[in-house]
Each structure stands twice: as C-alpha cells, then as structure tokens.
Amino acid sequence: MSAAAPVRPTTGSAYTDGHGIFQASVERIEDGRLVSDRRTVAADVCVIGAGAGGAVTAKELAEGGMRVVALEEGPRFRTDDYTARPREMTTVLFRDAGQTATLGNVPVVLPLGRSVGGSTLINSATCFRTPPAVLEAWVGRFGLEGMAPAELDPYFRRVERELNVAQVPAELAGRNALVVKRGADALGWSGDFIYRNVRGCVGSGICQWGCPTSAKQHVGLTYVPRAWEAGAVTYSSCRATDIEVAGGRARAVEAATSGGGRLRVECDHVIVSCGTIGTPLLLGRQGLGGGSGQLGRNLTLHPATGVRALFDETIDMAVGVPQSYFIDEFAREGIMFEGAAGPPDYVAMSLPVSGDAHRELMARYRNLSQFGIMVSDHYSRGSVRERFGVVQIRYDLHPRDVATFKRGIELMCECYFAAGARVVYPPVEGLDELGEGELEPLRRRRVRATDLTVLAFHPLGTARADARPDHGVVDADLALRGVRGIHVADGSVVPTSLGVNPQITIMALATRLAYHLLGAAPPQHEPHPESIAHPRVGAPPALNPARDSGPRSPRAPAMAAG
Amino acid sequence: MNPDPIAIRQVAVKRASSRPGTWATVACLLIRGQHGRFQALSPREASIFACLTDTVVAPRPWLPPVSDTDAVSFFDRWLTRSPAPQRMGLRALLYLVEVGPLLAGFGRRLRRLGAAERIAFVHRVEHARAPHIRQLAKLIRGMAFVSYYGDDAIMRGLGYDPDRNLERGRALRAAEGRP
Secondary structure, three states: OOOOOOEEEEOHHHOOOOOOOOOOOOOEEEEEEHHOOEEEEEEEEEOOOOOHHHHHHHHHHHHOOOOEEEEEEOOOOOOOHOOOOOHHHHHEEEEEOOOOOOOOOOOEEEOOEEEOOOHOOOOOOOOOOOHHHHHHHOOOOOOOOOOOHHHHHHHHHHHHHOEEEEEEEEEOOOHHHHHHHEEEEEEEOEEEEOOEEEOOOOOOOOHHHHOOOEEEEEEOOOHHHHHHHHEEEEEEEEEEEEEOOOOOEEEEEEEEEOOOOEEEEEOOOOEEEEEHHHHHHHHHHHHHOOOOOOOOOOOOOEEEEEEEEEOOOOOOOHHHHHOOOEOOOOHHOHHHHEOOOOOHHHHHHHOOOOOHHHHHHHOOOHHHHEEEEEEOOOOOOOEEEEEEOOEEEEEEOOOOHHHHHHHHHHHHHHHHHHHHEEEEHHHHHHHOEEOOOHHHHHHHHHHOHHHHOOOEEEEEEEOOOOOOOOOOOOEEEEEEEEEEEEEEEEHHOOOOOOOOOHHHHHHHHHHHHHHHHHOOOOOOOOOOEEOOHHHHHHHHOOOOOOHHHHOOOOHHHHHHHH | OOOOOHHHHHHHHHHHHHOOOOOOOHHHHHHHHOOOOOOOOHHHHHHHHHHHHHHHHOOOOOOOOOHHHHHHHHHHHHHHHHHHHHHHHHHHHHHHHHHHEEEEEEOOOOOOOOHHHHHHHHHHOOOOHHHHHHHHHHHHHHHHHHHHHHHHHHHOOOOOOHHHHHHHHHHHHHHHHHO
16 A cells, blocks of 8 residues: 555445535537437547446546547436336336347346446446456466556556445345345355445435436446546437548547437547447447457356345345345355345246245245345356347356356355245246255256356456457457557456456456556555455466466567567 | 226126136226227237236235236336347247147137136246246246336335335435435
8 A cells, every 4th residue: 555545435424425426517418319410520539338438438538638529329317217116217227128138058138238327327336346366367367467456456446436435334235135144144154245336325225227316326427427527528329330440540430329310420549338248249340359259259247146035034125235245255166145135026027936926925025035146157158249130149158157056056045044044945947945954955956057047247258358469359458459549448358257246347447548548657646445345256267278378478578589 | 979998897807707717807908998009019919918927926815916007018118118129029929828828738828728727837838848948938927027016006015115215315316416
C-alpha cells in the first residue's frame, strides 16, 4: 500500500448512505428512436456499447480529453421506468426478452442486458476483483504482461471508488443469506457478506430487474453521466453495423438507428464493447479479428444452478439483498456459492415440481430458501457464430464440470441441512426432494449434464487476449490484431473462467485500456479500500499444454536475443 | 346492441362445466374478452397456454383461477417482445403441448383431458427419458409459472408488494436527491 493513497470506507454508512449520487449537469444522449435522418459526426474515439466495458472506456477517455461518441444498441432506462415487477422487467430490460439460450448438451439460459448500462443494469451488483491466482495464470500462460495483481491494483481501486463498492451489512443481507451463513458457520466453511456497487441500498430485493431506489451503481448511473460531464455523447437505440477500415486502420463506424436513420461516426479509434456475444459477431461480419482462428471460440459462462430448501422459520426471500453472501470454502475446486433470493414469480419458475406439489411449496414461499452454485467451467467450452442471420451460441458442459456441479449440489444440500432445513430440493432430474439428512440418494446418483437445470450470467472469452498472435484475438493491450485503431473492452477478452463475478475485472481492464490509449500512468493515487473480498479461487488449469503453456512472456526471448 | 360480456361468460362457464373432460376456464378466457385481443397469440394458443398453466399451477384452493389473473395476457406481451425465432418456436411448442397427450396415448388433446389426466401427462413429459423433451417441458412450464405467479394479487398474497417497493424507492429518491 502506498503511503500517499488514502483509505476509502467500505462498511456501514458507505453502503447505506444514498446521498451524493452523481448527476450530470447535462445529459448528452440522443435517442436513436427519434433519429430518422442520416447524420455524420466526428470524434477521436467511437465506443460501441455502453455496458461494463464501453461505458468505462468512454468516461475515462472523455475525461482524458478525447472527443468520444458512444453507441448503444439498447434504449436508456431511467429509474422511473422500473415497475418492481420481475416478470415484466425481464421482457423489457433483458436482451431477447430474457430468452437468450445456448445450444448444446444442455440448454443454458443466458440472461444478458441490452440498454445503456448493459448487463450491469441487470446483474446482482456483486463485486470481486480478479483473483490473483487467475491473473498470475494469465501472465504466465497467455503472456499478458501488465495484468499481474500489483499492476492492476490501481485500476481496481479506481473502479471500486467510482462504483462505491462496499460490503452488505448483516441487517440488509436478508434471512436467505443468514440461514446459509448459519449452515456454513456450523460446518466451519469460509464465507462472507458480499461487496457490492451500491450507494444507499435498503434491500429492495429486486436488483436484477431495475433497482427502484437508484441505489445500485450500475454504469448507466455512474460512468455514463461522468462521460457526459466530460463531453462524451451517447446514442442509444443505435446499432453499429459496419466498421470502416482504410489503409489498415479503422476510420469510421456506421450505425443504424431504431428510428430508421443512419449515423456515421468518423474517428481515429474504435473501442468494441458489444459484450462476449456481440463482439465476435460484429467483428466477424466485418472480416476482422479472425487471423488467430480464435474469434467466437473459447466461450466460458460460469454455469450456475440453485438448490432450494424448506425451513420451519420464515425466510421471506423478497426482503433483503438477493445476493448478499458467498461461500468460498470450495472455490479452489471451482465451486462458489452465492445467494439467489427473489420474489415469488422468480422462485416459482425455478422449483423442480409442478401441480399440487408446486402449489403446496409456493404456499410456503415465505419459508423457502434458494442459494446459487456457480461453477468455474475450466473444461467446458462454447462458441458464438452467426449462420444465415441467426446467432448460434453453442456450449457443451464437460463431464468434469458436471462432476463439479454434483459436488456443489451435495455440499449445498449439506449446508442447508446444517442450517436446519427440513427438506431440500436439488436441481437434479429424478431427485425432486430430499428429507433431513438424506444425502445418500444424491451421492449415489450418476449425474449427467442433461439431468441439470443450468443458467449462466458471465459469458467470457470469445475474443480472448493472448500475447501470442496465433492464440489470441487481441494482444495484451487489448488491441485487435490485423488492423490498427481497434481495441476490445468487454468480457470477450477475458481468457479464462474467473471463478468470480466478472464486472470488476471487465471494468478494470477497460480502465487500463483507456489509460494506455491516453498514455497516462496508472492511477496510483486512488484510495485503498478499507476492506475487500479475497475469495479462495485457484488458478485455472492448463487445458492444452501445447497451446496454453507458452513462455512466460513472448517478448522475453526476443529481448534476450537482442 | 352489444351483448353483455358478463352474461356470456356466465353461460360459457355453465356450459363448459357441464361437459366432462372439458376445461371450463378455457371457454371463459376465450369469451370474456377481459384482455382484449392478443397481439402474438391466437385465441387457440392463448387457450392452450391457459390450460397448461392451470395444469402445472393447479390453482386451488387458495390461488385464483388462471382466468382471474393476467397470466395469459402477460405471456402474450412476452411473446410480442421476443425475437421472431423464439416467438415462432414457443407458439409451435404450444401446439405440441396440445397434441402431446394424443401422441403419448392419452387418447385426447390436452384441453379435452380431465385435470388428473392432464397432470399425469405433464409428469410424464417432465420425466421423459429423452432429455430434450424434459428440457422443453421445463421451459414451457417455467414460463407458465412466471406468468401466473407474477400477477400482482398473487405476489401480494405471497408477501411481495411491488407497489410498496416502488413507493419506498420514490420516497427515498425524493428525500435524498437520488436520480
């Protein structure tokens, strides 16, 4: 810790005080639904996408003095647009009305955002830094110099300050978290209350469907207004269609507005931040980034499922922060447990029974608990491509990751029983419920991918960074190979499964990219957090030693030779 | 003179109830006109979805019948906002659900089955040996659950009041100058 950097509080009122949320003096946003003519604008940088990667890059570059135009395919939502009704908001805030799913050996529902704020608008606001073991693996295995923990530390600190990352206090965590904590404590397992990007949270219980108090500090409420303040302009409902390249360099971006108009942004730099699904599709349509053969490949998702349990005591999952506690005791095995509470419609959808049994369970909704299991998919892989105009997301769950799921489900059931649950409901086909202590049927059960119900929230890796040109779509500075002036800043550059929620990783990498483009030194002056989570996540295994265990740095031999 | 929709509904309920093996609420839904015209669903598709929802939710005795909720009109809105391929796929899936009992040897279409036969059919497809059938069953069943339990009155009955949540948010934002 540098002596000069101050300390930023992360507990108590740092979480609960809602005063002082930044509001831009001017909102520089054009609604593409109202743009029906043809326009041409000039900028230094065109940022495509206004989510975790794009909004951060746009703000940092604008504050660094660049003229920035940001394009966002989705609309802008204000807090007044939220209805506090998860069912309704799913159809409005989520891409494809919440119906994005993968094809493969088990379908995986993949909720994604599509708005100013991107998926940060619909996530659970969970904040973890990239685990140090993962960063060290990136440096060692992919040659990603400059991404070691100490080197990324100032960028993490900057992001955490901008988002006001603070820890959920126990009184707002909700009883869903507290009963699981009780079970984990009884078993001696490691866990803690989650750090989140909020300011003035009161535990409304519906973070993923639009925070009604504006407490969740998604990038649409933080980075985007800051970017406006610094002069950036956002075009919402405006979909980038072409990146114009001339003389080996990006020159302009063409976009279609929802109002039937066209927008041309003439610029020197393009930042592609369309997300892990959108970025390879946009680049692929333009014939860009395909030199390594990795574009659209290496998709990881952090597949997840949930265990439910029935208690005698009142849980009331609609009260409190839905994802407020995590258990990292088994994180080195690739298993993270995180809260997954929610209102009745959300819970009804996920119960594994129907008919009278479902009705009876829902009648006891206030006694139900639900907790999520997230698996680091070190072995499963997927891809994104477009065929005949249809986007295909392919993902196959590897048997080793299925085995990790099975272990995670067993452990979560054990935790629930330790917490006093009467019945648990494992998400395994043919095992609708287990009575107290009845884990043997689950342990004996051979579980296949098709026996699971899987969701995923963290797509990563489809334009992965790698210092070796034939292994990565972008280099260690996130520059797209094969053309000058294009960089990628979103989850697609993340080369491995993280083991933790990825938003802070994506934002820190985007901040680092902006500083690199500005030629600025890392922000060492940023305050150190009073405390921060240190989950016990291990390094991702090397899948293919021939491909993934190159020299520590490809530049090192050259320097030695010189 | 326009016919009285309430009177028509009462007649429909009476007639449908008197026919064994016919699902009464379906007729109500088709005739009552409470939700007006659907945008994505045909009346038949709406009826199939309502019947499926009635089957998987089994709304008795403390839950209102499907026709007294906005489950079907919500599902219609959901489809309207869905991409075309998904919308077409889900509509096709509804027809598959309707003829599924015929294919499974129940002898009649879903809406012609009694309640016990319908739930027996649903249980059979939920636990089908073919994983793709199980996954499709999970998909459409989940949509039925979320459509039904997302009704305001039901959520309030289960302890979640969205309007109270919104009101608290508005008050906080006004008091603290939040955006």
